[in-house]
Amino acid sequence: MMIMLNEVKELFEKFNDVIAHAQDIAIFTRDIELQKSEVAVLRRFIDKSEKLKDENKDKFSEPELNLILCFILSADTISKELSMIICLKNGQMDTAWTCLVQAQTQIAIVARNHPLNEERHWNGYLAKLDAFEKLLFPKMMFASTGGIFKKTCCSICKLEYEDCKHLKGKMYSGELCVREIHDMDIEEVSIVENPANKLCRQLGVPRNGKTVDVLTLKQNSTDREP
Amino acid sequence: MSYEIENYQEIIDLFTKCNIDLEKDICFIPENLSKTPKCSDFVYSETTSDLRKVFEEDSVLIEYLTDDKPLLRARKSADWFGPTIFIGFNTLTNNPHLIGVFQSLLSSYLYDFFKGISGGKKVKFEVIIERKKKQEFKKVKYEGTIDGISDLEGLIKSLKK
Numbered sequence: 001m002m003i004m005l006n007e008v009k010e011l012f013e014k015f016n017d018v019i020a021h022a023q024d025i026a027i028f029t030r031d032i033e034l035q036k037s038e039v040a041v042l043r044r045f046i047d048k049s050e051k052l053k054d055e056n057k058d059k060f061s062e063p064e065l066n067l068i069l070c071f072i073l074s075a076d077t078i079s080k081e082l083s084m085i086i087c088l089k090n091g092q093m094d095t096a097w098t099c100l101v102q103a104q105t106q107i108a109i110v111a112r113n114h115p116l117n118e119e120r121h122w123n124g125y126l127a128k129l130d131a132f133e134k135l136l137f138p139k140m141m142f143a144s145t146g147g148i149f150k151k152t153c154c155s156i157c158k159l160e161y162e163d164c165k166h167l168k169g170k171m172y173s174g175e176l177c178v179r180e181i182h183d184m185d186i187e188e189v190s191i192v193e194n195p196a197n198k199l200c201r202q203l204g205v206p207r208n209g210k211t212v213d214v215l216t217l218k219q220n221s222t223d224r225e226p
Numbered sequence: 227m228s229y230e231i232e233n234y235q236e237i238i239d240l241f242t243k244c245n246i247d248l249e250k251d252i253c254f255i256p257e258n259l260s261k262t263p264k265c266s267d268f269v270y271s272e273t274t275s276d277l278r279k280v281f282e283e284d285s286v287l288i289e290y291l292t293d294d295k296p297l298l299r300a301r302k303s304a305d306w307f308g309p310t311i312f313i314g315f316n317t318l319t320n321n322p323h324l325i326g327v328f329q330s331l332l333s334s335y336l337y338d339f340f341k342g343i344s345g346g347k348k349v350k351f352e353v354i355i356e357r358k359k360k361q362e363f364k365k366v367k368y369e370g371t372i373d374g375i376s377d378l379e380g381l382i383k384s385l386k387k
Contacts, residue, residue, distance in 0.1 A: 111342030148297050194345060196302040
């Protein structure tokens, strides 16, 4: 069991309330204005959590700081889910896809790092996002790049990634470790069905002698990425 | 999921060409060992970095084949492309428990790695076993899910002479 300071406990309770409410709004049939308001509510929660985390780096324990980062990412995941729904309603299919992929990426980070390790919670939500992908979007192909790292750095300690003890994808005192690629020789680009990054995707598809948008089958994309 | 086992005697010549001593207990083998004799050109899977750190946390030290700065190949695929690991005769005979530790750490790392990811979770890696000191080598290729890794320890120990 994790011991928490009162401020973290209170944030945890607030998180549960905010997420429960947001999940009730993140249903396609809900009114779009309610959904936009909910995105703003989540943004305020995220800002408040980031401020609490940043102001207490010396006071809170590493698991507490990581837990707060999990709250932030989880709240942002629901925000992305809401944004996806809003975009779908507005015909902004490219941005809808981006929001979905960002939600999937973030919740995977939370699943790997949550100090309370409650896998049963993530599995249901992951399945939901997976269902969105399969039911709302067409099958696509993706680009997967391969290359040789020449220089990479750890985002936590700024040392050469090879030389430090941090693992990418793991949280350390409320910060996510990323392997920053500073120099790389690209060797190849493959077209794959199952990439690491679903944002590198097929944009067009041939249809009646023309290239059309893979999502809408219209000749021009109806939205621009934010 | 599948394990493929093949003879791998050519490693003796490859080590000789690169002027590398065959006295290795356990180490990572570069992907291009057969393609270049120049140690400074050796390329390893970038997953080697994290595996090395994970093993080191548990006091299992697995180094690169040479002291040269390793070049690391990244593949932006959802599949996990692991490194090639060399398990020397000394390890097989004097420290066989290390194989169980290795399997356990690898499984645990991969379980964590694929948390939160839906869809196929394919894993590929290779293990080279020195069956008879400086004389006989086998290469074990694995391609499959994380579950199949549970057979690895038994398989490696069965190859021991």
